[in-house]
Amino acid sequence: MPHAHPKTSVAERVFDANEALAQSNREKFDHAGTFAINLMSSPGAGKTTILERTFERLNGELRFGVLEGDVQTTLDADRLERFHIPITQVNTDPGFGGECHLDANMVRYGLRDLPLHEIDTLIIENVGNLVCPAEFTVGEDRRVMVFSVTEGEDKPLKYPLMFRSVDLILINKVDLLPHLEFDLALLKRNVEIVHPDVEVILMSARTGEGVEEWCSWLLAQRTALVS
Amino acid sequence: MCCDTESTNCVQGIPLMHELGIAASVVEIVCRHAEGRRVTRIELKIGQLRQIIPATLAFNFELVAQGTVAEGAELDLESIPALGLCAGCGTETELHAFPFQCAQCGCFDLRIVAGEELQVESIECCEESDNAPRPSENVCC
Numbered sequence: 289m290p291h292a293h294p295k296t297s298v299a300e301r302v303f304d305a306n307e308a309l310a311q312s313n314r315e316k317f318d319h320a321g322t323f324a325i326n327l328m329s330s331p332g333a334g335k336t337t338i339l340e341r342t343f344e345r346l347n348g349e350l351r352f353g354v355l356e357g358d359v360q361t362t363l364d365a366d367r368l369e370r371f372h373i374p375i376t377q378v379n380t381d382p383g384f385g386g387e388c389h390l391d392a393n394m395v396r397y398g399l400r401d402l403p404l405h406e407i408d409t410l411i412i413e414n415v416g417n418l419v420c421p422a423e424f425t426v427g428e429d430r431r432v433m434v435f436s437v438t439e440g441e442d443k444p445l446k447y448p449l450m451f452r453s454v455d456l457i458l459i460n461k462v463d464l465l466p467h468l469e470f471d472l473a474l475l476k477r478n479v480e481i482v483h484p485d486v487e488v489i490l491m492s493a494r495t496g497e498g499v500e501e502w503c504s505w506l507l508a509q510r511t512a513l514v515s
Numbered sequence: 516m517c518c519d520t521e522s523t524n525c526v527q528g529i530p531l532m533h534e535l536g537i538a539a540s541v542v543e544i545v546c547r548h549a550e551g552r553r554v555t556r557i558e559l560k561i562g563q564l565r566q567i568i569p570a571t572l573a574f575n576f577e578l579v580a581q582g583t584v585a586e587g588a589e590l591d592l593e594s595i596p597a598l599g600l601c602a603g604c605g606t607e608t609e610l611h612a613f614p615f616q617c618a619q620c621g622c623f624d625l626r627i628v629a630g631e632e633l634q635v636e637s638i639e640c641c642e643e644s645d646n647a648p649r650p651s652e653n654v655c656c
Contacts, residue, residue: 296549299636447566
């Protein structure tokens with residue numbers, strides 16, 4: 289049957305609204321001289337432990353701030369409290385269930401509670417999830433993913449959008465490798481297939497392996513952006 | 516509070532999950548362009564590199580379109596194949612699997628030129644809006 293109703297052209301991208309808000313966040317970061325990292329991973333990959341190691345090493349040298357996204361609880365924010373750095377929590381749960389990612393609007397809301405002019409490096413700790421955070425930019429300068437070796441070598445092929453969207457992959461929990469049947473070379477091949485030449489750092493937040501390399505990356509990226 | 520647009524995305528008390536958030540954005544865009552007219556059909560382009568499940572998006576669309584002028588509209592989803600432009604020889608290759616590789620010269624240095632779309636292309640509306648429900652004021656994303 290022919291369409292009886294006139295067609296109205298729209299040609300509007302679904303993510304335009306998020307992009308506009310991300311741009312507004314980016315302008316706030318630029319104005320304050322803040323370097324912003326969007327830190328993403330599956331649940332339990334070790335994001336908060338990595339932040340603890342990072343702050344032990346660099347707090348003082350850099351003036352950090354943290355925007356925590358969690359579906360529920362303030363447990364992650366509580367663990368970081370001892371560093372006395374500005375932390376705000378955006379609980380994405382308006383009832384039960386909650387959001388699976390931070391979007392630009394949620395970050396904009398969280399930024400109200402942070403003294404950005406006192407923060408030169410802001411870590412946006414996203415909700416643990418390999419699918420949804422990949423779709424949304426929030427105004428960040430760099431996108432970093434934590435992947436732990438307990439998750440399986442096939443994950444780059446199963447979640448390519450996330451692996452393709454990041455500037456750096458921290459492969460965490462490598463201290464567990466002797467106890468696992470995990471093929472690190474296969475993981476690296478799969479990463480290379482979906483995102484050729486992406487930077488990768490092997491790390492154990494528990495033993496401290498790779499922490500120095502990650503901190504150097506952070507300092508270098510920040511310096512490159514500011515200068 | 517659920518529909519505080521300042522704090523979180525939600526529609527009619529339902530927290531948004533990926534396709535649900537995307538469906539809510541589609542409804543918002545469609546309602547804005549419909550200008551009060553009842554929408555009968557929506558053309559949506561979805562690139563194959565997007566992690567979107569059409570059936571989930573269609574189901575979520577039905578859910579969030581309720582009570583708006585888009586309620587009951589037919590959702591026409593057009594899947595856009597992924598295309599890579601080779602930096603070496605300039606050939607365009609349709610991409611079906613990783614790794615992305617030029618079909619002509621075998622080069623891996625490809626720029627994605629199609630397949631990442633997520634766009635409301637057009638809408639069709641009834642001109643008579645007398646019996647159409649008013650757009651829900653709860654749509655807020």
